[in-house]
Amino acid sequence: MANLAILGGDKLIKEEYLTLFPAWPPRDEETAEVLKKTYMEGNWSFNSPAEQEFEKAFAEYHGAKYGIFMANGTTTLECALTALGVTKGDEVIVPALTWMATALAASYVGATPVIVDIEPTTLCMDPEKMRAAITPKTKAIIPVHVYGSTADMEKILEIADAHGIPVIEDCAHMHGGFWNGRGVGSWGKVGSFSFQQSKTMSSGEGGICITNDPELAEKIYLLKHIGYSRGIKQGQAIRAPEGLLCHNYRATAFQAVILSQQLKGLNKLIDTYSKNAAFLRESIKDIPGVRMQAPGRLSEPQGYYSFHLIFDGEPFKDIPKSIINAACDAEGFGIGNGTHGPVYKASLFNLDLSKGEYRIPDGRCAVCEDLFDRTLGSAHYVLTHRATVEKLSAVLHKIYDNIDELKQYAASKA
Numbered sequence: 001m002a003n004l005a006i007l008g009g010d011k012l013i014k015e016e017y018l019t020l021f022p023a024w025p026p027r028d029e030e031t032a033e034v035l036k037k038t039y040m041e042g043n044w045s046f047n048s049p050a051e052q053e054f055e056k057a058f059a060e061y062h063g064a065k066y067g068i069f070m071a072n073g074t075t076t077l078e079c080a081l082t083a084l085g086v087t088k089g090d091e092v093i094v095p096a097l098t099w100m101a102t103a104l105a106a107s108y109v110g111a112t113p114v115i116v117d118i119e120p121t122t123l124c125m126d127p128e129k130m131r132a133a134i135t136p137k138t139k140a141i142i143p144v145h146v147y148g149s150t151a152d153m154e155k156i157l158e159i160a161d162a163h164g165i166p167v168i169e170d171c172a173h174m175h176g177g178f179w180n181g182r183g184v185g186s187w188g189k190v191g192s193f194s195f196q197q198s199k200t201m202s203s204g205e206g207g208i209c210i211t212n213d214p215e216l217a218e219k220i221y222l223l224k225h226i227g228y229s230r231g232i233k234q235g236q237a238i239r240a241p242e243g244l245l246c247h248n249y250r251a252t253a254f255q256a257v258i259l260s261q262q263l264k265g266l267n268k269l270i271d272t273y274s275k276n277a278a279f280l281r282e283s284i285k286d287i288p289g290v291r292m293q294a295p296g297r298l299s300e301p302q303g304y305y306s307f308h309l310i311f312d313g314e315p316f317k318d319i320p321k322s323i324i325n326a327a328c329d330a331e332g333f334g335i336g337n338g339t340h341g342p343v344y345k346a347s348l349f350n351l352d353l354s355k356g357e358y359r360i361p362d363g364r365c366a367v368c369e370d371l372f373d374r375t376l377g378s379a380h381y382v383l384t385h386r387a388t389v390e391k392l393s394a395v396l397h398k399i400y401d402n403i404d405e406l407k408q409y410a411a412s413k414a
């Protein structure tokens with residue numbers, strides 16, 4: 001008689017999976033009331049008081065003076081690059097593991113994304129590979145604080161500063177994260193965040209740039225606000241700055257109101273995620289062959305957009321991740337497919353390497369490619385309750401305790 005549920009044994013987790021964590025995005029009556037008030041007031045766009053309030057509070061939370069609220073976390077990257085003067089013929093270094101927006105933002109301003117490999121522990125950009133990818137054409141570097149780790153800002157800034165190259169932090173996954181006591185996004189010249197539906201703070205869509213540089217703040221504001229500078233009233237006669245191609249990348253007051261409400265609980269949320277992720281990491285330490293994505297070296301608290309388990313050692317390393325996940329699922333706790341994989345292999349990424357539309361200095365990003373086959377991951381909100389994390393740990397222990405059954409199952413499917 002088999003023990004593992006995938007082979008007919010008893011299922012370990014009896015509760016319905018979706019009842020183990022809160023629904024996402026979060027909703028509450030208080031926010032619904034504030035939204036109604038904003039709706040009735042009619043001040044829905046164009047630098048509304050709600051937007052200004054949110055920009056200020058979010059920037060301050062992360063240790064920056066200025067916030068520029070926008071339509072999404074792709075426009076933020078694009079405007080940050082333009083504001084820094086990145087243009088046609090330039091190169092922008094990005095990590096292999098990211099959502100494709102990080103690389104495409106470079107293409108949108110006419111530059112070439114240069115894709116470098118990641119660290120096997122944090123899954124963030126490898127600073128040494130980044131150093132090796134720098135050329136005289138490099139005009140910006142965009143490290144990504146990916147999933148549940150913060151890129152090594154000290155090493156990255158040390159190298160970038162030595163070459164005089166500005167750094168834009170892509171913090172789409174890292175709301176509320178701190179590095180060595182200072183908020184993410186305030187280390188580089190600009191920090192860029194996304195508030196798309198799945199993110200740790202979400203208003204359906206939305207994004208923000210934060211910065212401590214008043215000139216960059218003003219330029220980014222002009223870029224997203226079709227050339228209007230701050231304080232200009234709608235209809236007032238003005239002329240956009242010569243040579244600066246501006247956009248309408250504005251977001252609405254409704255988004256700002258939702259986010260201001262969420263910001264009040266961000267500290268507690270990240271603290272809970274951080275503690276529960278640390279607990280999971282510790283509780284599976286006795287299982288060989290599986291490890292969690294390491295948090296950033298100096299991250300405290302570490303933000304979490306998701307958490308990732310890497311099955312790259314004995315006895316798991318030759319069992320396909322789809323089978324490991326199917327076994328977890330059968331026990332009542334499916335983990336999820338995991339990482340995006342290397343950006344240049346993403347199904348929607350259609351830049352052409354042979355035409356020089358992007359560049360991979362090492363030919364391939366081997367660490368990122370190989371780990372993609374070994375990684376499973378779940379969304380941040382699964383980290384909400386300690387009891388849920390304990391259940392996942394119990395599932396992983398059960399699978400390890402019966403690993404021979406799973407190996408035989410995998411062999412029968414090969």
Ligand SMILES: Cc1ncc(COP(=O)(O)O)c(C=O)c1O
Pocket residue numbers: 072073074075098099101102144170172173194195196205206207
């Ligand atoms: C790392 C990263 N950067 C940028 C973005 C782009 O954000 P948005 O979807 O708001 O445009 C995302 C979105 O998923 C992301 O994950």
